[in-house]
Amino acid sequence: MKLIGFLCNWCSYAGADMAGTSRIQQPGDLHIVRMPCTGRINPLLILKAFQEGADGVLVSGCHPGDCHYNDGNYYARRRLELLARMLPAFGIASERFQYTWVSASEGARWAQVVDDFTERVRSLQ
Amino acid sequence: MRIGVFVCQCGTNIAATVDTEKAAAAGSLRDVHHAETIQYTCSDPGQRAIIDAIREKELTRVVIAACSPRMHETTFRRAVTRAGLNPFMMDMVNIREHCSWVHSDVDTATGKAIDLTSMGVARVRKQASLFSSKVPVTNRVLVIGGGVAGIQAALDIADAGLPVTMVERGPSIGGNMARLDKTFPTLDCSSCILTPRMVEANQHEQIDLMVNSEVDTVRGHVGNFEVDIRKKATCVIEEKCTGCMICQEKCPSRAPDEFNAGVGESKAISVPFPQAVPLVANLRKEHCRQFIRGKCGVCKKVCKSGAIDYEQEDEVTTERFGAIVVATGYEPYDWREAYPDYGGGQYPDVITSLQYERLLSASGPTGGHVRRPSDGEEPRQVVFISCVGSRDESVGRPFCCSVGCMYIAKQAILTKEHIPESQSYVFYIDIRAGGKGYEEFTRRAQKEYGAVYLRGRVGKIYPSKGKLMVMGTDTLSGEQVEIEADLVVLAAGFAAAEGAGELARKLNISYDQYEFLSESHPKLRPVETNTGGIFLAGACQGPKDIPGSVAQASAAAAKAIGLLSKGELETSPMVAAVNQTRCTGCFKCRDVCPYNAIEAVEARDGHQTARVVDSLCHGCGVCNVACPPAVISLKGYTDNQLIAETLELLR
Amino acid sequence: MSAYSYFPGCSLTSSAGEYDTSFRLVAGTLGIGLDEINDWNCCGASPAPHHWGGNLGVMLPARNLHIAGYGHEAMVAPCAGCYNRHKNAQHELAASAELREQTSRILREPLRYQIEILNLVELFDREISPEALAERAQGRLEGLNLATYYGCLLTRPAKIMNFDNARNPVSMKPLLRATGAQSDHFPFKSECCGSYMGLAKKEIVLRAGRRIIEVAKDLGFDAIITACPLCHQNLDLRQSQINKTYGISLEMPILYFSQVLGLALGLSADDLGIDAHMVSARKLLAKISGSAVDPASPAKSGDATEPTATLSGIGEAS
Amino acid sequence: MAIRVSTTIADGAALVADIERRSGERVSACYQCGRCTSTCAAAFAFDYPPHRIMRLLQLGQVDKVLNSRTAQLCFDCMTCSSRCPMTIDVANVIEQVKMIADEHGIRVNKEKSIRLFRRAFLKNVRRHGRLHEARLLTWINLRSFKPFNDLAVVPLILRRKKVHIVPPKIRNRREIHRIFHEVNGNGGGNGNSDRHGGGK
Ligand SMILES: Cc1cc2nc3c(=O)[nH]c(=O)nc-3n(C[C@H](O)[C@H](O)[C@H](O)COP(=O)(O)OP(=O)(O)OC[C@H]3O[C@@H](n4cnc5c(N)ncnc54)[C@H](O)[C@@H]3O)c2cc1C
Ligand SMILES: Cc1cc2nc3c(=O)[nH]c(=O)nc-3n(C[C@H](O)[C@H](O)[C@H](O)COP(=O)(O)OP(=O)(O)OC[C@H]3O[C@@H](n4cnc5c(N)ncnc54)[C@H](O)[C@@H]3O)c2cc1C
Numbered sequence A: 001m002k003l004i005g006f007l008c009n010w011c012s013y014a015g016a017d018m019a020g021t022s023r024i025q026q027p028g029d030l031h032i033v034r035m036p037c038t039g040r041i042n043p044l045l046i047l048k049a050f051q052e053g054a055d056g057v058l059v060s061g062c063h064p065g066d067c068h069y070n071d072g073n074y075y076a077r078r079r080l081e082l083l084a085r086m087l088p089a090f091g092i093a094s095e096r097f098q099y100t101w102v103s104a105s106e107g108a109r110w111a112q113v114v115d116d117f118t119e120r121v122r123s124l125q
Numbered sequence B: 001m002r003i004g005v006f007v008c009q010c011g012t013n014i015a016a017t018v019d020t021e022k023a024a025a026a027g028s029l030r031d032v033h034h035a036e037t038i039q040y041t042c043s044d045p046g047q048r049a050i051i052d053a054i055r056e057k058e059l060t061r062v063v064i065a066a067c068s069p070r071m072h073e074t075t076f077r078r079a080v081t082r083a084g085l086n087p088f089m090m091d092m093v094n095i096r097e098h099c100s101w102v103h104s105d106v107d108t109a110t111g112k113a114i115d116l117t118s119m120g121v122a123r124v125r126k127q128a129s130l131f132s133s134k135v136p137v138t139n140r141v142l143v144i145g146g147g148v149a150g151i152q153a154a155l156d157i158a159d160a161g162l163p164v165t166m167v168e169r170g171p172s173i174g175g176n177m178a179r180l181d182k183t184f185p186t187l188d189c190s191s192c193i194l195t196p197r198m199v200e201a202n203q204h205e206q207i208d209l210m211v212n213s214e215v216d217t218v219r220g221h222v223g224n225f226e227v228d229i230r231k232k233a234t235c236v237i238e239e240k241c242t243g244c245m246i247c248q249e250k251c252p253s254r255a256p257d258e259f260n261a262g263v264g265e266s267k268a269i270s271v272p273f274p275q276a277v278p279l280v281a282n283l284r285k286e287h288c289r290q291f292i293r294g295k296c297g298v299c300k301k302v303c304k305s306g307a308i309d310y311e312q313e314d315e316v317t318t319e320r321f322g323a324i325v326v327a328t329g330y331e332p333y334d335w336r337e338a339y340p341d342y343g344g345g346q347y348p349d350v351i352t353s354l355q356y357e358r359l360l361s362a363s364g365p366t367g368g369h370v371r372r373p374s375d376g377e378e379p380r381q382v383v384f385i386s387c388v389g390s391r392d393e394s395v396g397r398p399f400c401c402s403v404g405c406m407y408i409a410k411q412a413i414l415t416k417e418h419i420p421e422s423q424s425y426v427f428y429i430d431i432r433a434g435g436k437g438y439e440e441f442t443r444r445a446q447k448e449y450g451a452v453y454l455r456g457r458v459g460k461i462y463p464s465k466g467k468l469m470v471m472g473t474d475t476l477s478g479e480q481v482e483i484e485a486d487l488v489v490l491a492a493g494f495a496a497a498e499g500a501g502e503l504a505r506k507l508n509i510s511y512d513q514y515e516f517l518s519e520s521h522p523k524l525r526p527v528e529t530n531t532g533g534i535f536l537a538g539a540c541q542g543p544k545d546i547p548g549s550v551a552q553a554s555a556a557a558a559k560a561i562g563l564l565s566k567g568e569l570e571t572s573p574m575v576a577a578v579n580q581t582r583c584t585g586c587f588k589c590r591d592v593c594p595y596n597a598i599e600a601v602e603a604r605d606g607h608q609t610a611r612v613v614d615s616l617c618h619g620c621g622v623c624n625v626a627c628p629p630a631v632i633s634l635k636g637y638t639d640n641q642l643i644a645e646t647l648e649l650l651r
Numbered sequence C: 001m002s003a004y005s006y007f008p009g010c011s012l013t014s015s016a017g018e019y020d021t022s023f024r025l026v027a028g029t030l031g032i033g034l035d036e037i038n039d040w041n042c043c044g045a046s047p048a049p050h051h052w053g054g055n056l057g058v059m060l061p062a063r064n065l066h067i068a069g070y071g072h073e074a075m076v077a078p079c080a081g082c083y084n085r086h087k088n089a090q091h092e093l094a095a096s097a098e099l100r101e102q103t104s105r106i107l108r109e110p111l112r113y114q115i116e117i118l119n120l121v122e123l124f125d126r127e128i129s130p131e132a133l134a135e136r137a138q139g140r141l142e143g144l145n146l147a148t149y150y151g152c153l154l155t156r157p158a159k160i161m162n163f164d165n166a167r168n169p170v171s172m173k174p175l176l177r178a179t180g181a182q183s184d185h186f187p188f189k190s191e192c193c194g195s196y197m198g199l200a201k202k203e204i205v206l207r208a209g210r211r212i213i214e215v216a217k218d219l220g221f222d223a224i225i226t227a228c229p230l231c232h233q234n235l236d237l238r239q240s241q242i243n244k245t246y247g248i249s250l251e252m253p254i255l256y257f258s259q260v261l262g263l264a265l266g267l268s269a270d271d272l273g274i275d276a277h278m279v280s281a282r283k284l285l286a287k288i289s290g291s292a293v294d295p296a297s298p299a300k301s302g303d304a305t306e307p308t309a310t311l312s313g314i315g316e317a318s
Numbered sequence D: 001m002a003i004r005v006s007t008t009i010a011d012g013a014a015l016v017a018d019i020e021r022r023s024g025e026r027v028s029a030c031y032q033c034g035r036c037t038s039t040c041a042a043a044f045a046f047d048y049p050p051h052r053i054m055r056l057l058q059l060g061q062v063d064k065v066l067n068s069r070t071a072q073l074c075f076d077c078m079t080c081s082s083r084c085p086m087t088i089d090v091a092n093v094i095e096q097v098k099m100i101a102d103e104h105g106i107r108v109n110k111e112k113s114i115r116l117f118r119r120a121f122l123k124n125v126r127r128h129g130r131l132h133e134a135r136l137l138t139w140i141n142l143r144s145f146k147p148f149n150d151l152a153v154v155p156l157i158l159r160r161k162k163v164h165i166v167p168p169k170i171r172n173r174r175e176i177h178r179i180f181h182e183v184n185g186n187g188g189g190n191g192n193s194d195r196h197g198g199g200k
C-alpha cells in the first residue's frame, strides 16, 4: 500500500519526530512529505497523487489556532474540506483522504492517527 | 547534474532496522553518481566524507538520509557549503524518527527507507540555488515576567550592554520566589538572596521596568518585533508614590492578600509587600469603595505626595525589540475542585505549601510564628501530602511537579525548627531528589529532624473534634494508617501561569496541553522556541526549581545576546517569488498572506503586479496555492518539487 | 403530569416499605405519576453478577427493562442497588448484540431495553425545582442540618451511572436546602457503608457504619439522608449493633430522601413511615418548627407479630 | 518472568493476562500509590489490601491472589476505582479474580459465609422471582452455624412490619426459570462482565 502524508514542519512533522523519539511503533505504509504549512498544500497535488495510484493521502497540521503562520491551517481546512467533498465525484472513496491535527508534543496521537488511517485504507483494499 | 546519496547508520539507531546498504542503492537512480553509507554522518569524519565525495566526484547536489532535518539540516547545509555547494542543494531524508525508530521489521523499514531516499533524490533534482539576504536588527530585548528567571535574564542581557524592557503583570517583580521563606537545599533565606537582585534590576540603567503591564499584541519577527505593551491603570502615579503605606493604613476596604497566597488580608490600596520592587502602592478597583459605591476618597486625602489619581487610564505603548525572553513562571495548581476528599478547600487548616511558606516566613501574616488558620493555635502534628494535582491521571495532571518532594522536606525541617515539639508526617509516593545535595537534604529531614515518611497516597481528610483525620496507607508495611493532624499541608502541583497559552498565541510559539511553553528541542534547544528570536526561561517551560530557572534564564540571555550581537540577521531564502511577467494582478495572494508580505508594483506596461517583500515573507506558501495562474511560487517547496517527490513514491 | 414506570424492587416491598410508601406519597403530592412495572422481578442485586459471569446480572434486569418499555419513556428505581443493576445491564446490552439476542430468545419477543433509568434524586431533581419546593416547604425544616449520604451505587462506576460527580456527589443538596434545612459538606457522603456484607461479614459493615455515623454526629448533623435501602439498613438497622459492639451510643436518625421531601411538603411523619426506622427520629422532628408532626406522640409500635412466624420460614428454606 | 512463582493452578502470566482481558485494565498501570487501600472500608479485614493485590498481579503471583480472602471479601463498592489516580478500575480487577477463583473451584474456607449468602440469595430469587428477606436471613444463619447472628434485630424488624411473612412471588416464574436455565446452560463465567463494555 502506498500512503502519502503531507505534514507541516512545525507541528505534525515534529509530532511524528516525537513518536519516533518515543519509539512508538507504526505500520510502514505511510510516507511523509515535509511542508512548511498545510496552507501550502494544493488540492490538485492530492488529486494528482490519487490519479497516479496513491492508496491514501493524509494531511496533518497544527491544531486550529496554533498555526505557526497564524492561520495557514484555516486556509488549508477550507480548501481540503472542499476537496474531501469532491473526491467521490472523481471515483475516490472519501475514506482514502484524511485531514487532521497533531501538535509537536503529540507523538502518541500521531502514531494513533497513522494506525487508524492505515487500518481504514487497508480495509478498503 | 551529479547527485550524491549518503545514508547514515547512526550507529545502530538506523542500521539495526534499515539495511543501509540497500537504501544507498538508490544510487542506481538517474543522475546519482555517488552513494555510500556512513556510520555517524553528523560526526566530524562523517561530514568530512561528504565534503570529500562532493569534491572528488564533482557532485552538484546531495541527499542525506539520516535523522530528522529538524535535528541536523543546518549542520549539513553548512557542510556542503564548505565543499563549495549552495547550502540549499542539500536535502535531508528522515529515515530515523520516521522509519527505523517506528518500525521493527527490517523489510518494512528498509523498503520505506529506499522509497524516502528516492523521493529525496527526485526532489533535489528540481532544486535551485537559493541566496539569503541580510536585515538589520533592533538592539533591544523584551523580557516578559519578572520572577527570578526574568530578573536573571534581564540582568545578564543588560550587563552585556543591551537595553531591556521588563514587563511584569503584577504590582512587583520577584514572582513566586519572593513568597518563599527559605530555599532548599541550603536553607538560605529567599528574600535575602532575591531582594538585592530585584533592586539591582530596578536601578540598572539599561533596564526599563514596567509593572502592572502586559503584552497586548506582537508583530514582526526575529530581529524586529513590534510589541504593544499595556500598562494597566492602578490609580497610583508611580513616579509620585513614595511607598509610605499611609494610604494602606487608612483605607477602610479589605481585600484578599495575594502576595500571602490568600492567608491573611490586605486593603484595597496597598503596597504588595514590604520588599516590593518598585515600592509603590496600587489600588484594586474591584475592592475599593470609591469604585464600588462611588464614594470614599480617603487615600487621596491622606496621600501627602498627591500620587492618587482615580481617573487614571490604561496606557498602551509600542516598542521594537530584536529578541524576546518569556519568563512567565507558574502558579500552584488549584486543587480544590479535583480533591473533594481533601475537603475541597472547605477546611481552613488544609492549606497549600505556598501558603505554608507564608506562615513560615518572618515577613508573613503571622510574623514567622507558625499558627494554623482556623484558631491561631500552634500545630503539633503536621501532615504533608505530596503530589496533589501531580502524577494523577484521574484529574488530568500526570506529570511530576519536580520540586514538591524537596520543598516538603524543607518545610518539615523548618517546622521542627519553629516548633521543636512538633511532629511532621510526610505522605509520598516516590521521593524525587535529583539535584546536587538534594538526596542528602531529604535524608536529613528524616534522620535529623525526625519527619516520618509514609509511602502512600492519602484517601481522605475529615474534621473531627478540632483535628483533621488523615486516612492514608503506608504501602511499605501494607497498613492503613490514620493520623490526627493539627495542620495539613498539600504540595499542590505546578500549573502554568494563567493566560500562558494566550500569550503564546500572541507570540506565535507553541505550548503543551498544560500550557507550559514548548522548547524547540528537549535536549539540544532547551531555551529556544520554534519561533526565531523568542526564548524561554524558568518555570514557564515546565516545573523547575530556582537553580534550574536561573540557569535557563542565563542560557536564554546568552541566546538573545548572541542573536543580536551581529547587528544584522540573515533572512531565510525560502520565501515566495512572483513571476511578474505572467502575474495577472488579481491579488488573491495578497488577500491570503498572513504577513502582509505582498505589495503591488507597477509593471512597465502600467498594469499592477504582485511582488513579495522578502524580509516580511515567512515562507508559509499559502499564496502559492491561492494564485490562479500558479505564478507565485515558494522557493524550496515549488510545485515541481512536490510533484516530483510524490510521483517518485508512486512510480 | 408525567408518568414514570416504577420499579420498587424487593427491598421496598419488605424491609424498606417506608421508602416505598414515602416515595409514592411524595410523588402523588407533587403530581408525579407512577406505574408499577407489571410482574417485575428481582434485579439480582449484587450476587447475580458476581456469580454467573455476569449474564444473570444482565438478564434479570433486562426482563424488567423490557416490560417497563411498554408505553414509558423513563423508569424510576428508588433503590440505589436496583438503579445500579439496571443501568449496568442496559450498558452491557447496548454493547453486545449477542446478549440482546439471548435475552430476546428467553423473553420470546424482541427485547426493548433502552428506556431511560432514573434514580429517585434524579427524578425529583427533574420534577421539582428548588425554588418551587422552597415555596411549598416554607422553611419547614429550618434548624436541621442534614448530611447527604450517597454511598456507592448511585454514582459508581461513573462511566456507566453517568450521574453526578462520583468523587463529590452534590445532587441532593439543592432540594434539601430548599426545605429550609442546612446541609453542610459531609466528608463521608460517598463512602461505602458495607454493602451486602451485612449478612455475611458483619464486622466490616459495623466498622464502616460506625465511622460514617460517628463523623456525622461529630460534625453536628441531625440526620443522615440516604436514597438507598441497603445503606439505610446498614446505618439504621445495624446502629444498635454498632452501639453494642463498640460500647457507644450514636442515636443518629437515618432518613430517606423521599421522607425528608415529604416532611418539607407538610406530609405527616406517620404517613411517611418515619417510625418504621430503628433509630427514632422523634427528637429531630421536635426540632422542626411548624411541622405537622406532633412531637409528643410516642413511637407507634407496629402490630405485634408472633416471632414463631420466622421459624416456619427457617423450616421451609432449609 | 524472572521472579519465581509458586502457582498451583496455571502459569501466572497467562492468568494475569486473562484477568487483564476480562477487566479491560492493565495491572502494569498501577504505580503502587496505595490510594485504593487508603479509601477501602474493608481492607482491614483483607489479607492483602487492594494495592497489594495489584502488586501481586504485577509479579504474576496469581495463586496468592486467587486464594486470598480479599477476593471473597471485597464487596465491589468501587470506592477504590473511583479514587485511583491512574483510573484503574481496581474493583473490577478484584471482581475478575473472584470469578476466576470461583471457576477454578477455589474455596477460601474462612470466607464461606459470603459464598453461602450469594447462593442463598440466588436460590431465593430463582424460586420466587423476588427476594424473601426473612427467609434469606434465617437460612444463612443456620447454614453458617451462627444461628444467633442478627437474631437480636429480628423482633425489631418484625415489630416494624419490615418483613413479609408470606414470600412474594411473581406470576411469570417460567421466564425467570428460563433465565437461570440459560445462564447455567452457557456455563456461566464467560468473562462478559466487563462493565466498560469491552475494555478501554
Ligand atoms: C511551596 C513552594 C516552595 C518552593 N521552594 C523552593 C525552594 O526552596 N528552592 C527552589 O529552588 N525552588 C523552590 N520552589 C520553586 C520556585 O518557586 C520556582 O522554581 C521559581 O519561583 C520559578 O521562577 P520563575 O521566575 O520561572 O517563575 P515565577 O516565580 O512564577 O515568576 C513569574 C513571573 O511572571 C509574571 N507573569 C506571569 N504571566 C505574565 C504575563 N502574561 N505577563 C507578564 N508577567 C507575567 C508573574 O506575575 C511572576 O511575577 C518552590 C515552589 C513552591 C510552590
Ligand atoms: C548510563 C548513563 C545513561 C545516561 N542516559 C542519559 C539519557 O538518556 N538522557 C540524558 O539526558 N542524559 C543521560 N545521561 C547523562 C548524560 O550522560 C550527561 O548529562 C551528559 O553527558 C553531561 O554532559 P557534559 O558535557 O556535562 O559532560 P561529559 O559528557 O562528561 O563531558 C565532559 C568532557 O570533558 C572532558 N574533560 C574532563 N576533564 C577535563 C579536563 N581537565 N580538561 C579537559 N577536558 C576534560 C571529558 O573528557 C569529556 O569529554 C546518562 C548518563 C549515564 C551514566
Ligand code: SF4
Binding pocket: B236, B240, B241, B242, B243, B244, B245, B246, B247, B248, B271, B280, B281, B302, B303, B304, B305, B306, B307, B308
Ligand atoms: S500612594 Fe501615597 S500614601 Fe500611598 S504609599 Fe504611595 S505615597 Fe504613600
Ligand code: SF4
Binding pocket: B247, B250, B251, B252, B253, B268, B269, B283, B287, B288, B289, B290, B291, B296, B297, B298, B299, B300
Ligand atoms: S478610595 Fe477608599 S476604599 Fe478605595 S483604596 Fe482609597 S481608601 Fe481604600
Ligand code: SF4
Binding pocket: B386, B387, B388, B390, B391, B399, B400, B401, B402, B403, B404, B405, B406, B429, B430, B431, B432, B491
Ligand atoms: S516532585 Fe515529589 S511531590 Fe512533586 S509530583 Fe514529583 S513526586 Fe510528587
Ligand code: SF4
Binding pocket: B434
Ligand atoms: S541515584 Fe540515580 S538511579 Fe538512584 S534514584 Fe537517583 S536518579 Fe535514580
Ligand code: SF4
Binding pocket: B575, B576, B592, B593, B594, B595, B596, B597, B598, B612, B616, B617, B618, B619, B620, B621, B622, B623, B624, B634
Ligand atoms: S509565502 Fe506566506 S508569507 Fe510569504 S508571501 Fe506567500 S503567503 Fe505571504
Ligand code: SF4
Binding pocket: B578, B582, B583, B584, B585, B586, B587, B588, B589, B590, B609, B610, B626, B627, B628, B629, B630, B631, B632
Ligand atoms: S495571485 Fe498570482 S496572479 Fe494574482 S496577483 Fe498574486 S501572483 Fe499575481
Ligand code: SF4
Binding pocket: D029, D030, D031, D032, D033, D034, D035, D036, D037, D050, D051, D054, D083, D084, D085, D086, D087, D088, D090
Ligand atoms: S490507587 Fe490505583 S495506582 Fe494507586 S495503588 Fe491502587 S490501583 Fe495502584
Ligand code: SF4
Binding pocket: C192, D036, D039, D040, D041, D042, D043, D050, D073, D074, D075, D076, D077, D078, D079, D080, D081, D090, D091, D094
Ligand atoms: S471495591 Fe473492594 S477493594 Fe475496592 S474499596 Fe470496595 S471493598 Fe475495597
